[in-house]
Amino acid sequence: MSKLKASFFWFRRDLRLEDNVGLFHALQSSFPVIPLFIFDDAILESLPKDDARVGFIYDSLSKINKELLGIESALLIRKGKTLDVWKSLIKEFDIQKVFCNKDYEPYAIERDLSIAIVLKEQKIAFQSFKDQVIFEENEITKADGLPYTVYTPYKNKWLEKLHASTELTPYKTKDYYSNFYRITFSFPSLEALGFIISKIKVKPYNLTHIKNYHETRDFPALDSTSYLSPHLRFGTISIRKLVTWASSTNPVFLSELIWREFFMQILFHFPKVVTQNFKSAYDGIQWRNNEADFEKWCSGNTGYPMVDAGMRELNATGYMHNRVRMVVASFLCKHLLISWQWGEAYFAQKLLDYDLSANVGNWQWAAGTGCDAAPYFRVFNPEIQLKKFDEKGIYIRKWIPEFDLGYVAPMVDHAFARDRAIATYKAGIIK
Structure with a gap:
């Protein structure tokens, strides 16, 4: 039985049909296009079974598939290590060319390079485009x-x-929908992929x-x-x-x-910023990294209402307001002298919008160790931030229902913490 001769478009961080650069070019190629998404085990294996981001990806793919079914096509879903999946697809289909959009993170760059090598060995072209x-x-x-x-x-x-x-x-992909492969693939359930529906949901944008x-x-x-x-x-x-x-x-x-x-x-x-300070002069900072203090921060029990409301919002919804993100990040690094890497890792677990470059960049900005960062001697006062940006306490009462019933005392005095942070940073700077 002869194999299907087709080009492939590989969805990654571009879960839409409209105005999709790589898909636009794929649909103008000489062969009908099979759209593909791979649930990558290398990423998924560290996530909880009810990860809301996986659920959002699944729902977004379902919408894409529904639109494709309307033109008698379908989305091909696979799960596994990406290299293994592509080796299997090469055996299954007569692949002419693979199209995708570029991803700039270190893992993605390495992954795409390994895929390109395997495809090249089979004389299959691999082309990526700027889209995100x-x-x-x-x-x-x-x-x-x-x-x-x-x-x-x-x-x-x-x-x-x-x-x-x-x-x-914009790239008018709809003008070329006729070049999708007319084929049907079964669409797996979320449970079949090893995940379950999360109580946390991604909200529609406005x-x-x-x-x-x-x-x-x-x-x-x-x-x-x-x-x-x-x-x-x-x-x-x-x-x-x-x-x-x-x-x-x-x-x-x-x-x-x-x-x-x-x-x-x-x-x-500067890929080192994933785990290291952009400014190596700050590598000498002696962080306290107290685990009990970190747990209070994570659970929203520091005694500083804006910090605690932000962390409770994050834990309950996967969201946190941007102003509040600055306050909670500064508090962890400056008031508690806990390294930004701990906070970055916690946000990576919880944030629905987790994006490696922004998360690392903003955490180092708050810590004062990144490029174009806030100076180390700038220490947010959480109480002043509360008075300026939630004067009536509406936000904090939403997330701290016990606030008016005798709220827990601050775990550390602001003036003391500020002086300690500035002295610690000053002593740790490598000249």
């Missing part, structure tokens, strides 16, 4: 070609290049909140965030659509999208 960013790792550089490590000049160059480009033009983002972004009680971040992380919305919207609606929100790309190119050029 407007400008990738080497497109925004200094005059000497080196990467920026300070945000503001990066942002200025980014905006200058955007205005002179056509990067926001672009209308972007208009007043600059006025409302610091006030967690308003619940006026767009909830875009998980959708951007997994590519259920096009970055081109989002930047087009932000460019004409709110420059402050656009700046946040540029921060995302800044941290992504930092991770690409």
Whole structure:
């Protein structure tokens, strides 16, 4: 029996049919396209069975499959180690070419390189495209070609290049739907993939909140965030659509999208930041890393209401307001002198929008050890932050129902913790 001759499009961080660069090019190739998603055991094996992010991926794939069924095609789902899956697919199909969109994280780069080698051995072309960013790792550089490590000049160059480009033009994949392979694959249940439905859900995004983002972004009680971040992380919305919207609606929100790309190119050029300080001068800091203190922080029982409300929100929903993220991160690193790596790892377990480059970048910013970071002697006062951004206590009472019943005393005095942090950092700086 002859094997099906087809090209493949491999979904990864781009879970949509609309305005998908790699899919657009795949559908214009000479052979009908089989769309594929691989549940990667190398990633999944460390996750809980009810991981909400896996559930979100599954639901997003279900929507894609439903649309494909409407044109008599279907999404092929496989599970396993990606290299093993591709070796199996090579035996099963007469693969002509594999298309995908680029992923810039260290694991993904290594994975794609190994896949490309196996495909090349079988004379199968492997082509990847820029899709999850407007400008990738080497497109925004200094005059000497080196990467920026300070945000503001990066942002200025980014905006200058955007205005002179056509990067926001959408890719009209629907015009080429006729080139999907007319075939049916069975769509597995979430349980068949080894997971169960989570009580935590990813919320639909709301672009209308972007208009007043600059006025409302610091006030967690308003619940006026767009909830875009998980959708951007997994590519259920096009970055081109989002930047087009932000460019004409709110420059402050656009700046946040540029921060995302800044941290992504930092991770690409300086992969050591996954586990090490960007600024090695801070490698001498003597962290306390007290496990009992860390547990109080994780569970939201520090005695500082904004810190505790943030951690309880995270544990219950997978979300945390951005202003609150800064407060809880600063508290862990500065007040408790617990290394940012501990906090980064906890956020990686809990955040629905977990993105390695942003998580590492923002944690090092809060700790004062990253590129373009807050100075080490800047120590957020959680009580002042509470008065400024949740003056009526609406946010904290939502997550701390016992607040008015005699709340637990602060686990550490702010003035003492501030002085200790500054002295510890100062003593640890390697000159």
